[in-house]
Amino acid sequence: MKLKIGNWLVKVEPVLPEVGVVYHHKDRDPHDMISHVVPQWVEDGHVRYAKFYKDPSIKTAMETCPVAEFNKWFRKGA
Numbered sequence: 001m002k003l004k005i006g007n008w009l010v011k012v013e014p015v016l017p018e019v020g021v022v023y024h025h026k027d028r029d030p031h032d033m034i035s036h037v038v039p040q041w042v043e044d045g046h047v048r049y050a051k052f053y054k055d056p057s058i059k060t061a062m063e064t065c066p067v068a069e070f071n072k073w074f075r076k077g078a
Contacts, residue, residue: 014067017047023074033058037074042067 017023017039024036032054039049040062048064 014071016042016067017049017070017074018076021076022078023049023076024078026073026075036078039070 019039019041022036022038025032025034035052035054037049037051039047041048045067046064047067047070048062049070051061051063053060
């Protein structure tokens with residue numbers, strides 16, 4: 001991503017998610033079905049993560065998205 005500051009064009013790198021660390025939804029909506037997510041790998045600007053649901057009868061799912069999108073929705077911590 002590029003950001004213009006005055007007359008300067010600066011390239012800004014997104015913060016990469018840490019593999020194996022628990023992340024939660026930013027808004028912590030009590031009605032959200034997802035309990036937390038855990039990144040499995042990060043490469044080429046994408047992150048693959050496991051989604052754990054509040055309802056234990058729902059099987060854990062895997063999803064892949066761009067790092068910027070992951071950072072938009074999730075924050076580190078349980």
